[in-house]
Amino acid sequence: MSDTETETETQTPARPPRAGGGPWGGGAGMPVEKSMNFGPSAKRLLKRLQPEWMPLVLVTVLAVISVAFTVVGPRILGDATNIIFEGAISQNLPAGATEEQIVAGLRADGQNEQADMLAAMNLTPGSGIDFSALSRVLILVLAIYALAFLFGWIQALVLNGVVQRTMFRLRSDVETKINRLPLSYFDRMPRGELLSRVTNDIDNISQTLQQTLSQVLVSLLSVIGVLAMMFSISPLLAVIALVTIPLTIVITAVIAKRSQKKFVAQWAHTGELNAQIEEMYSGHAIVKVFGRSREVGKRFSDKNEELYQASFGAQFISGIIMPSMMFVGNLVYVAIAVVGGLQVATGALSLGSVQAFIQYSRQFTQPLTQLGSMANLLQSGVASAERVFELFDADEQLPDPAVPVVPTREGGRLVFDSVSFSYSAEKPLIQGLDLVAEPGNTIAIVGPTGAGKTTLVNLIMRFYELDGGRILLDGVDISTMTRLDLRSRVGMVLQDTWLFGGTIRDNIAYGRPDATEEEILDAARATYVDRFVHSLADGYDTVLDDEASNVSAGEKQLITIARAFLARPSVLILDEATSSVDTRTEVLVQKAMSTLRQDRTSFVIAHRLSTIRDADTILVMESGRIVEQGSHDDLLARGGAYNNLYNSQFAAPVTDEV
Secondary structure: OOOHHHHHHOOOOOOOOOOOOOOOOOOOOOOOOOOOOOOHHHHHHHHOOOHHHHHHHHHHHHHHHHHHHHHHHHHHHHHHHHHHHHHHHHHHHOOOOOOOOOHHHHHHHHHHHHHHHOOOOOOOOOOOHHHHHHHHHHHHHHHHHHHHHHHHHHHHHHHHHHHHHHHHHHHHHHHHHHOOOOHHHHHHHOOOHHHHHHHHHHHHHHHHHHHHHHHHHHHHHHHHHHEEEEHHHHHHHHHHHHOEEEEEEEHHHHHHHHHHHHHHHHHHHHHHHHHHHHHHOOOOOHHHHHOOOHHHHHHHHHHHHHHHHHHHHHHHHHHHHHHHHHHHHHHHHHHHHHOOOOOHOOOOOOOOHHHHHHHHHHHHHHHHHHHHHHHHHHHHHHHHHHHHHHHOOOOOOOOOOOOOOOOOOOOOEEEEEEEEEEEOOOOOOOEEEEEOOOOOOOOEEEEEOOHHHHHHHHHOOOOOOOEEEEEEEEEEEEOOOHHHHHHHHHEOOOOOOOOOOEEHHHHHHHOOOOHHHHHHHHHHHHHHHHHHHOOOHHHHHHHHOOOOOOOHHHHHHHHHHHHHHHHHOEEEEEEEOOOOOOHHHHHHHHHHHHHHOOOOOOEOOOOOOOOOOOOOOOEEOOOOEEEEEEOOOHHHHHHHHEEEEEEEEHHHOOOOOO
């Protein structure tokens, strides 16, 4: 196939109007008013992780070990606090006396509260702080926290691989899906909006999974572990700490409900803004020529303002979660400090236990706060996932037949048998079209804009499915062939050139990757590419940038024609292929095309009627119907529609100005 399937499917000029209201007026983004279906979309996103279930099990095990070490640390630090506190108290007690004697003396003096507090301690009067025991405890804590860090680091490393592989598969699935979508989908979807879903939304999903999967898992395990440790220290204080859970749930639910629609609107506006930017950039010269910069700038500013308002609202509302959780945590912290202090005074708890519990209370509220603050990340990520899933849910083109038919001959005979087609049921375009194109014939198609000329050749390429009738290529219905086989037999050169970043040689060889160097050069010489290439410093190794701005428009067109020449297809379609070529070069290219068209069926769409005078058959189309067909001379002699078109170009009346 000479010109790529990508080129023909994305640059076809015959397409229905887009939704969105005029040029640079946005696109078919997701409606802002639509509420996000959070639950099913989140579940569908998590299913994408199923192929990684073994690494996820490892991540969970590593997280459990890391959290277990982290959780046990404060309890052991509490023992260190007890060693210091009890040593300081013991140093001030008379040496030689026993703890029981001192406690009994305090009770005899009526100091029962102090007696209860000392009775709960492990005292050695006159001994002071046991630094040997303290150092052993601190070394143990240091080792525990080091192990917690090590297992946490390994867990993060494994999880990063899980997320990146999941995103790799997601991008691959998106690419595969795009290749299965019909051209009608791209007619409706602005390119900027589609690019936003493929790039911005997938990147946002990746960041969301990267930041939330690990934190959610670690936070939930931390809550469970810390809660167990708190109940082992003091059930009363643990119950006080549990007050934060229902408050967290209520606050998060209320705020998340309000921010949900804002996140949906944020990513919808992002896609629409990208669509505007892409169209503004593509049509920059037209905007300047017609002096519409101010209007285009205002439309951009309005859409940018909508994005700002949605983003500000989403982040502001969801941002309230964190300070709300911190406020609740501080209230609980005060309650634990007061009640814990009273329990130390009564001897019910040691100072180290209260100190450990206060640490646990912080560790308990922190993951709850993190879970609440991650609500905005989750909503943003799931909103992006929903937009990507909309792409996955789009209707695909009909699959290729299970047992395809391959033409036994390659003459290029095309038959249109009662073909009917319309872009929408309300507006019929082509109805009951019958046409036979014999091998070696050149069929020129002319007519006013919107007559269905390009649509006709698009049907040959099977970019759209027929509403009725059939098209036969060498006696085989094209719907029974694979698209790859069909398009490998058809070469197409469009008015809008498409070249990719690479050398001129690579762009020509794109039509047939296995072509030899000599075949590439022959194609270049036949289409007069060779003539201008020698004027370039690097010749055929000249690297074209993404826009091919280092060659002229006519030279770009010649390269695409050379690409079609090299492929040597059975059927050749030229859609205003010489529109960007100067008059002298056009004559040379026409001669090359005459050689190329030998023994091949050629369809030529042209507005300049001088380029199709030598066509075997000229079809004149109006409103999707062939109103006239015949040779150039025959049609002029009839004095009908073709004659009118011809005279409008070459025999326009001349008026004298007075």
